[in-house]
Amino acid sequence: MDAILLQILNGLDKGSAYALIALGLTLIFGTLGVVNFAHGALFMIGAFCAVVMQRLLNLSYEVVDPTRTDFLGNPLKVQMPYVESWFGTEFGGGLIEWSVPLSILLAIPVMVGLGFAMERGLIKHFYKRPHADQILVTFGLAIVLQEIIKYFFGANPIPTTSPDLFSGSFDFGVLLGFDPNTIIYPYWRMVYFLFALIIIGGVFSFLQFTTFGMVVRAGMADRETVGLLGINIDRRFTIMFGLAAAVAGLAGVMYAPILSPNYHMGMDFLVLSFVVVVVGGMGSLPGAVLAGFLLGILQSFASMNEVKSIIPGIDQVIIYLIAIIILLTRPRGLMGRKGVMED
Amino acid sequence: MTNSTFTRRGVLKTGAVTGAGLALPTIFTSSASAFTNEPTGSTVKFGFNVPQTGPYAEEGLDELRAQELAVEHINGMGDGGMLNTFTSKALDGTGILGKKVEFVTGDTQTKSDAARASAKSMIEKDGVVMINGGSSSGVAIAVQGLCQEAGIIFMAGLTHSNDTTGKDRKANGFRHFFNAYMSGAALAPVLEKEYGTERRAYHLTADYTWGYTQQESIQSFTEAMGWETVNNVLTPVGAGDFSSYITPVLQSGADVLILNHYGGDMVNSLTQAVQFGLRDKMVNGKQFEIVVPLYSELMAAGAGENIKGVFGSMNWNWQLQDAGTKAFVQSFGQKYGRPPSNSAHTCYVQTLLYADAVARAGSFNPCAVAEALEGFEFDGMGNGPTLYRADDHQCFKDVLVMKGAENPTTQYDTLEVVEVTPRAQVEYAPNHPMFGGDAATLGTCNDGA
Numbered sequence: 087m088d089a090i091l092l093q094i095l096n097g098l099d100k101g102s103a104y105a106l107i108a109l110g111l112t113l114i115f116g117t118l119g120v121v122n123f124a125h126g127a128l129f130m131i132g133a134f135c136a137v138v139m140q141r142l143l144n145l146s147y148e149v150v151d152p153t154r155t156d157f158l159g160n161p162l163k164v165q166m167p168y169v170e171s172w173f174g175t176e177f178g179g180g181l182i183e184w185s186v187p188l189s190i191l192l193a194i195p196v197m198v199g200l201g202f203a204m205e206r207g208l209i210k211h212f213y214k215r216p217h218a219d220q221i222l223v224t225f226g227l228a229i230v231l232q233e234i235i236k237y238f239f240g241a242n243p244i245p246t247t248s249p250d251l252f253s254g255s256f257d258f259g260v261l262l263g264f265d266p267n268t269i270i271y272p273y274w275r276m277v278y279f280l281f282a283l284i285i286i287g288g289v290f291s292f293l294q295f296t297t298f299g300m301v302v303r304a305g306m307a308d309r310e311t312v313g314l315l316g317i318n319i320d321r322r323f324t325i326m327f328g329l330a331a332a333v334a335g336l337a338g339v340m341y342a343p344i345l346s347p348n349y350h351m352g353m354d355f356l357v358l359s360f361v362v363v364v365v366g367g368m369g370s371l372p373g374a375v376l377a378g379f380l381l382g383i384l385q386s387f388a389s390m391n392e393v394k395s396i397i398p399g400i401d402q403v404i405i406y407l408i409a410i411i412i413l414l415t416r417p418r419g420l421m422g423r424k425g426v427m428e429d
Numbered sequence: 430m431t432n433s434t435f436t437r438r439g440v441l442k443t444g445a446v447t448g449a450g451l452a453l454p455t456i457f458t459s460s461a462s463a464f465t466n467e468p469t470g471s472t473v474k475f476g477f478n479v480p481q482t483g484p485y486a487e488e489g490l491d492e493l494r495a496q497e498l499a500v501e502h503i504n505g506m507g508d509g510g511m512l513n514t515f516t517s518k519a520l521d522g523t524g525i526l527g528k529k530v531e532f533v534t535g536d537t538q539t540k541s542d543a544a545r546a547s548a549k550s551m552i553e554k555d556g557v558v559m560i561n562g563g564s565s566s567g568v569a570i571a572v573q574g575l576c577q578e579a580g581i582i583f584m585a586g587l588t589h590s591n592d593t594t595g596k597d598r599k600a601n602g603f604r605h606f607f608n609a610y611m612s613g614a615a616l617a618p619v620l621e622k623e624y625g626t627e628r629r630a631y632h633l634t635a636d637y638t639w640g641y642t643q644q645e646s647i648q649s650f651t652e653a654m655g656w657e658t659v660n661n662v663l664t665p666v667g668a669g670d671f672s673s674y675i676t677p678v679l680q681s682g683a684d685v686l687i688l689n690h691y692g693g694d695m696v697n698s699l700t701q702a703v704q705f706g707l708r709d710k711m712v713n714g715k716q717f718e719i720v721v722p723l724y725s726e727l728m729a730a731g732a733g734e735n736i737k738g739v740f741g742s743m744n745w746n747w748q749l750q751d752a753g754t755k756a757f758v759q760s761f762g763q764k765y766g767r768p769p770s771n772s773a774h775t776c777y778v779q780t781l782l783y784a785d786a787v788a789r790a791g792s793f794n795p796c797a798v799a800e801a802l803e804g805f806e807f808d809g810m811g812n813g814p815t816l817y818r819a820d821d822h823q824c825f826k827d828v829l830v831m832k833g834a835e836n837p838t839t840q841y842d843t844l845e846v847v848e849v850t851p852r853a854q855v856e857y858a859p860n861h862p863m864f865g866g867d868a869a870t871l872g873t874c875n876d877g878a
Contacts, residue, residue, distance in 0.1 A: 089680060096672045157747060157758060157768045157841060163840075241486035242695045246732030255706035267679050269711070272704040276674075344704070345669055346696050346731060350484065354669050389673035391662060401673075402665055 087270045088259060095258070095384040099275040099344065101127075101382020102282030106337035106367065107359040108374035109289060116306045116369045117323040120209055121217050123224040126356025127231040128331050131200065132193050132338025133347035134235055136246050139189030143169055143182045173314050185342055193335045201331025205324050228352065229414035236349040243346035249276040274343050280339050285333060286375055292329075293371070302326055306369070330336045361409045367422025377420055430841060464794045465580035465877025466556040473528045473793065475500065475780065476557030478548050478572060479586065481536040484667070484693050485564040487727050488772050492562050492586055493534060494765050495773035499780035500530045501759070510760035511781060514753040514809035519788035520781070526788060537563055541571035548572045551581050556710045558793050559584060561779050564640040564692075564772060566590030573602035580877020582795045584779035587772040589691075589723055591642035596754060596865030600874040601795055603802055603822045605744075605782065606775045607855070609643035610863055612722045613650035613744040615828040615850035622684065624718055626655035633674055633839035635690050636663040643689045645863060647722050651687075661681040664694070671698040675705050684712040687720045696731040703735040722833050726770045729843045734832030736843060742845035743829045745811050746846055754811040768841050778810045782817075796874040813852065815841060820859035822871065828855050 107129055114122045131247035146165035154162040170178035181188065208227065212220045247253075252273040259269040305312045305319040312319050338347075344349060362381055366373030387393060388404035400407075412419060468474070473628050477496045480489035501507045505522035512520055524530055533555045535547030541845040544563065551557045552575075561584040563569050569588035576583035576634045577599040585593060589612070594604050620628075629653055634644040640663070648658050659681050673742055675698070678686055686707060692699050702708075702719055710717040724741035747758045747768035757777065761769040769777070785800035787793055803819035812826035830848040837843045 092676050093673060096676055100670055100672070154838060156839065158762045162838060236482075236486065241482075241484060242727055243693050243731045245696070245700070245731060245735075247733065253704075254709065255704065267710050270676075270679065270706055272706070276706065333433075344701070346693075346700060348484070348693060351669065354667065386673040391660065391677055394662075421487070 088264045089390060089392075090387075091258070091262070092269050092271075093390060094383055095269070095271045095275075096389075097383030097386035098279045098379065099382075100385065101379035102279050103337055103341055103355060103378075104359055104362045104382050105375045105378025106282055106285060107334055107355055108378050109239055109286060109371060110334040110337075111359055111363050112366070112369060112371050112374040113289075113326055113330040113333075115363070116371070117302060117326045118205070118209070118213065120213070120220050121211070123221050123223070123356065124204065124228040124231065124329075125224075125330075125334055125360065126352030126354075127350070128197065128334035129338040129341075129355055130235065130347070130349065130352030131231065132197060132335030133246075133342045133345075133351060134239065134338075135188045135193035135196055135335060136189040136339045136342035137239065137244050138349050140182075140185040140246055143185050143188075144165065145169075147171075156305040177428070183247075185218075186246060186248055187340065189339050190336060193339045194332055194337055195346040197332040197335030198328040200335075201328035202324060204331070205327040209327075210324075228356070232349050232352070234263050238346075239349065241349060243348040245346050246342040248277075248343035254278055277339050278344065282337070285336060289329070289333060290371065298322065361405050365409050365412045367419030369423055370419065370421040373419055373421030380420075381408060384408060447768070463876070463878055464796075466552065466558050468528055468556075468558060468793055470508060471528055472531050472845065473525060474555055474557045475530060475532040475783075476535060476548065476551035476555065476560045477532055477562045477776075478535040478537055478544060478551065478560050479562040479776075480539045480564050480568075481534070483539045485539045488564045488587065488666065488692075488725065488770065489537070491727065491770045491773040492564070492776040495761065495769055495777035496561065498761060498764060499777045499784075500532055503584065503784045504528050507764070508760050509755050510833055511778070511810055513559075513830050514756050515781065515785070516808045517785050517789065519785050524792065525784050526793070530784070532613055533557060537565070537568050537572075539565050539568060541567050544568040544572050545618065548575050550750075552576075552581060557581070558795075560589055560781070562586040562776050563588065566593055566642075567637055569593050569604075570597045570638065573597070573599050577601045577872070577875055580795060580875040584783050586776045586779070587725075588639075590639040590699065591646065591863050592638050592865075594821045595642070595861075595863065597867045598821050598823075598865070598869055598871050600799060600822075600871040603779070603782075603799075603817065603824075605779050605817075605824045606703050607742075607744045607826075607828050608723070609639070609646040610857060610861070611828050611855040612630050612643065613646035613686055614855040614857075615742050615830050615848075616647070616740065616874050617650035617654055618854075619830045620651065620720065621654045623740070624715075628656045628685050628715070629659045629681075629683045629713065630656050630685045630687050631659045631678045632661040632687045632689055633671070633678075634661055635666055635694055637666060639691065640689045643722055644687075645718075646846075647687055647689070649863070651680075652841070656685070664690070664698070666694060667731070668694065669697060671701050672705070674698075675702050675707070678702075678707065679705075679710070679712075684715045685718045685720060687722065689722060691723055691725070692728055693731070695723075695728050697878060699732050699739070700735050723773065724844060726768075726841065726844060727772075729833065730840050732833075737835055739833045740847070741831050741844075743771050743831050743844070745771045745833065746829055746844065747774075748842065748846055749811060749849075750831075751811060751813070753809045757811060774811060781810070794876055796876045799874050813849075815852075818859070820871075821864065821869070825852050825856055827852050 146167045148163040151162045255270040255272040305414040362377045366377030479492045500511045537544035559582045563586040569585045573583045575635040583602040634640040721741040784797045788799040790801040805817045815826040828850045831844045832847045834845045
């Protein structure tokens with residue numbers, strides 16, 4: 087029982103990331119009809135916003151320490167962060183320590199701007215082209231973005247830590263009456279799960295309770311009729327692209343302490359997120375979220391030693407296996423709508 | 430009726446003369462093209478096959494830096510680096526056998542097929558006499574096989590699997606880097622001293638050749654000192670999130686987690702194990718510990734603070750204080766502004782060792798070079814007295830036991846040397862079962878003639 091609870095918890099944070107990426111993918115597909123293979127790269131760039139913020143806050147001046155030497159035997163140049171000299175060691179150090187949450191402030195404008203630039207500069211030219219062309223151009227864009235990041239940040243993972251307040255893990259075992267240390271879960275992963283719920287709730291509320299969201303939903307259902315009513319739906323859809331990019335970026339920012347950012351982390355999530363979208367149902371936002379969490383948890387279960395001893399290698403194929411079963415039994419996915427990608 | 434002017438004797442005479450005529454140029458030119466890519470001009474070309482893209486690109490870049498430096502030193506530029514401390518004095522800083530060294534580079538992408546393609550291109554199009562570099566055992570074994578077929582020498586870079594000079598050893602392949610067996614032999618006594626003999630170990634192992642041989646080696650040595658192996662779980666390379674593999678560790682009753690991971694996998698699995706609080710737990714009345722048998726400075730930097738106090742092993746480290754290390758670090762540091770990694774060191778040394786062997790053999794013929802390398806004993810290259818064993822083309826030298834530094838002063842001293850394990854402690858028989866047993870042979874040297 088404790089092992090099952092543990093894997094459910096494990097699946098939640100992974101599922102949160104899948105759900106957030108799949109949510110953005112579905113928003114873009116639902117509004118613009120584009121299959122965006124660069125969405126994983128947006129998640130990766132979000133994670134690198136955390137790296138950039140960490141480096142900005144760690145911008146330093148050099149102080150020579152004559153008592154110590156560097157690897158060449160010269161006096162050691164010690165790096166002193168500007169924020170610590172400006173705001174004091176305590177507050178300045180605190181800012182550095184909280185660089186990941188603070189980088190949300192950087193990620194939102196960067197990701198929205200990047201989303202606008204991508205949509206206006208490249209993707210809009212491919213609206214009337216076949217899906218294969220859209221996939222090729224967005225996949226190419228993803229590789230370009232990856233290589234740019236690698237050029238500036240290198241290929242190695244870059245450690246990005248969560249604030250000390252959230253280091254360590256919570257012992258659910260004690261809380262639920264099991265033995266100590268049997269069900270533990272890191273605090274930051276709990277933060278990530280709650281953060282994902284807030285973002286998902288925010289996006290749904292925006293679409294459900296605002297006039298803008300209502301128009302977008304109407305456009306998703308029947309773009310032509312909304313256009314005939316004199317509404318500039320294209321502009322709203324561009325904004326939705328920016329919003330989807332921001333969602334992917336924020337998912338990446340907060341994931342940085344869980345998975346040290348590296349230039350190809352987006353690709354690892356992209357393929358799985360596409361499967362999530364297909365399982366959830368093309369164009370269905372609730373479906374994307376539901377499938378994200380479901381597949382995240384199932385993937386965790388499949389990684390259990392007990393399961394792998396029965397079916398070796400199941401952890402590698404479980405998501406695709408589920409996708410096959412769902413598509414055979416429910417061709418439109420769990421919550422897919424009639425008419426989407428069926429013409 | 431047709432009258433033929435051919436006679437049996439005439440045909441035989443004509444055939445003999447024609448045959449001799451055709452054979453003549455080959456006989457006269459045989460010394461000029463007696464082996465693959467024999468250099469004929471005033472230069473000779475090396476092929477540096479390293480990961481320039483993909484997850485190990487950073488390590489590949491450091492290897493390239495070192496290889497470029499080695500070529501400079503062979504050609505007489507710079508301060509000479511380890512040539513000043515190397516016990517063999519066959520190289521005089523004027524190139525090799527009067528030829529200046531040039532190099533071309535290939536990108537292995539850390540994929541066996543891409544690495545073979547780039548090596549093949551360098552051999553066939555660029556005419557390289559030797560291939561050096563790489564950061565993966567899968568890649569090293571694949572490229573080593575190709576070099577054997579092509580008839581050129583392969584000087585392996587960072588490859589730690591027992592198989593490279595074990596069951597997959599080749600007559601044309603040579604490894605300076607240490608291997609998984611040596612890691613186990615060096616680490617076990619330190620682990621015994623630090624953690625005692627009554628421990629229960631849980632292995633997470635990368636699912637490919639290197640992971641298998643490292644896990645087998647570490648398990649063998651830790652069990653020999655009394656540890657119990659609770660479980661060994663294979664993890665996919667590049668898994669990213671290892672949480673679902675880490676959490677069962679706590680329920681297994683294990684009190685040591687051994688991460689047979691390298692590169693990004695090591696960074697992620699170690700970071701996540703620390704996040705799950707494993708190192709803060711008491712299990713079986715003992716402090717839970719994590720061991721990373723194979724370390725690299727570049728990966729240690731990626732793991733940040735999580736690596737503090739974690740034991741592992743290395744082939745070499747820039748913090749050693751011998752003359753060879755100091756000369757290399759000085760030379761590398763002056764040129765690039767950073768200390769070299771241990772993958773850079775092994776590629777630098779391999780390039781010099783190849784050049785030296787050619788100079789001693791007096792020929793670029795790969796079989797003559799192999800003969801010069803076999804059984805070669807040397808010093809002054811940062812690892813103490815070293816032997817290139819003839820039986821399997823594996824270098825035998827001291828091995829470093831490392832630990833994550835508690836208080837690093839810069840990004841370069843995140844690891845500290847705990848112990849220099851003497852060479853005698855990590856030696857083994859060429860037909861050791863972990864190295865293919867009696868069935869493993871080098872085969873015959875191929876010069877491509």
